[in-house]
Amino acid sequence: MIIPLPKPDAQTQPFWDACQEGRLICQRCTECHVVQFTPRARCMRCHSERLSWEASARQGTVMSFTRVHRAPNPAFKQKTPYVIAMLDMDEGFRLMTNASVAVQDSIGVGERVSVGFEQVEGMMLPIVQELT
Numbered sequence: 001m002i003i004p005l006p007k008p009d010a011q012t013q014p015f016w017d018a019c020q021e022g023r024l025i026c027q028r029c030t031e032c033h034v035v036q037f038t039p040r041a042r043c044m045r046c047h048s049e050r051l052s053w054e055a056s057a058r059q060g061t062v063m064s065f066t067r068v069h070r071a072p073n074p075a076f077k078q079k080t081p082y083v084i085a086m087l088d089m090d091e092g093f094r095l096m097t098n099a100s101v102a103v104q105d106s107i108g109v110g111e112r113v114s115v116g117f118e119q120v121e122g123m124m125l126p127i128v129q130e131l132t
């Protein structure tokens, strides 16, 4: 069974295009300067449509994580156990990613991490690459 992948839409296509190039980006409102994720058509604070894309340095802190032992569907069964982490990125947005096999046994809340990319079914997905 094939792993279900993100489905880019008009708002998220630039984000996924950047991932394909090994870049992590987020939106910043040019009116009130808030950073937001996931990408949207309008600023979630001031509703402006004037949003720009900004590169992330791919550094963040683990806000929370969970270790999955029971696959939610058959496609994920071969990956168990795996770790899903919520990261507070240094630019001010929150990102949910998987953790690489290399760090999944040592990851912890408050750990500093760097985000890389993992190719899944031809799509580059953000992943916790290493503890820093």
Ligand SMILES: [Zn+2]
Binding pocket: 029, 030, 031, 032, 033, 034, 043, 044, 045, 046, 047, 048
């Ligand atoms: Zn705004």
